[in-house]
Amino acid sequence: MSDDIRILVLGIGNILWADEGFGVRMVERLAADWRFPDTVTLMDGGTQGLYLLPHLETADALIVVDAIDYGLAPGTRRIFRGDDVPAFLGAKKMSLHQTGFQEVLASAMLLGRCPQRLILVGVQPECLEDYGGGLTDTVAAQVAPTIDVILGLLHDEFGVEGTARAGTADTAAPAIARDAYEAGRPSAEAACRIGDPRILAALSADQA
Known part of the structure; x- marks a missing residue:
């Protein structure tokens, strides 16, 4: 794998709706505990929709982390690649942020600027109807294992090694950490x- 491949690890979701915030919380924790070469960007994509398009256009590979409704047991994790990523987001969307991100991918493809490699890491939520709530225990327990999955993907598929920080770093605004x-x-x-x-x-x- 080329040393200069640009990889975007993007957590999307809404932290105001309980398990909807899983992708954001996972990337927050990953950035706090690990550092990577400059070719790897960790981003809290929240619910920004088309505002994320410029970031996709400059990436060669995209790893998206999100809460995905598979209709399976809460906490179940699945990985999708390539064409399955936008297709699955469209078929199993739970909220407007997923519709918005599907449009981001479609726009990038239409412009011929979509990352060549697409990977979606999704975890089945347990609760979404809790405005102002945090992650449920079931889904929170998947943050650390999903970090291991991301580290594995970066190493095995892109030849990128992360380095554990000696101490955690603050990566989110204090009020929403x-x-x-x-x-x-x-x-x-x-x-x-x-x-x-x-x-x-x-x-x-x-x-x-």
């Missing part, structure tokens, strides 16, 4: 039933 976000959630008794009051307060401030 997983530990702070999940630990700061109000109890079920105190929580607003239409969402997380922290999010609603932020939205109100932005609109003021």
